[in-house]
Amino acid sequence: MAEHFHLNTPLLESVSMSKRVGATVYLKMENSQPSGSFKIRGIGHLCQxxxxxxxxxxxxxxxxxxxxxxxxxxxxxxxxxxxxxxxxxxxxxxxxxxxxxxxxxxxxxxxxxxxxxxxxxxxxxxxxxPPFDHPLLWQGHATMITEVAASLGPGVKPGAVLVSVGGGGLLCGVIQGLKDTGWSDVPIIAMETVGADCLNAAVKAGKVVTLDDITSEAKCLGAKTVCTKAFEYSQRSEFTIISEIVTDQEALQAVETFLDEERVLVEMACGAALAAVYTGLIRRLQKEDETT
Missing domain, CATH: 3.40.50.1100 (Rossmann fold)
Structure with missing residues (x-):
């Protein structure tokens, strides 16, 4: 039996995104997985x-x-x-x-x-x-961060990790991975689109809430309720989870810009994360960080 079903994916530096942010931006190319996304890490692990x-x-x-x-x-x-x-x-x-x-x-x-x-x-x-709510899934997804740590080499720690959030499985996996590598203090920027923003709604309400409907076109982010563990992490002081939302238009624009600049086509769910760079959101967060 195969040791695991997922690949160790490339970690690529993006020169154009790095220029926009004023810091080195690395892309973890999970779109090159056999099934087309990071999900195979957790689902492969759970099924085994x-x-x-x-x-x-x-x-x-x-x-x-x-x-x-x-x-x-x-x-x-x-x-x-x-x-x-x-x-x-x-x-x-x-x-x-x-x-x-x-x-x-x-x-x-x-x-x-x-x-x-x-x-x-x-x-x-x-x-x-389950598509996102299970500890075995998070364990599998955590391998992404251990691979990043191995690629960056000893003594190099990211300034932040940028993820899209649907039901919260990737977020939980990333946190698990950060804990495993001793990077618990690395902030996570959790991106959603308006109309598929179950984590952001929960953070604002101070409790897990269920959206009335999914109105965003980023259908892969379309869970009406975030998994409880992801919400719990957002409330714990040992982790810094910055929940932000962008419009469908901004996510789509990000997909187009990414295609132009990186020659890779991704779905709108990824566009939500990329929009953090292209809309200037990261720059704004950096400025806020400098002033606090």
Missing amino acids: QLATQSKGVVCSSGGNAGMAAAYVARKMGVPATIIVPSSTPQLVVQRLQDEGATVKIVGKVWDDANAEALRLAETEGITYV
């Missing part, structure tokens, strides 16, 4: 722990988690059922089917699809693969 003897796996995801679950299940030789909301593009459904997964379309948003996935896991006796 929980699904080796399984009759099958079921995952609720209109995107990257579903792709990762389908890929890992195919490699492990177990059947995969992926439940997606009706907002999922036909192209994604096709790609999931190409991976050998059975695709079911249920409900309008991820939360609806997830309720069906949980029901199936219960009634069919198959392994439920």
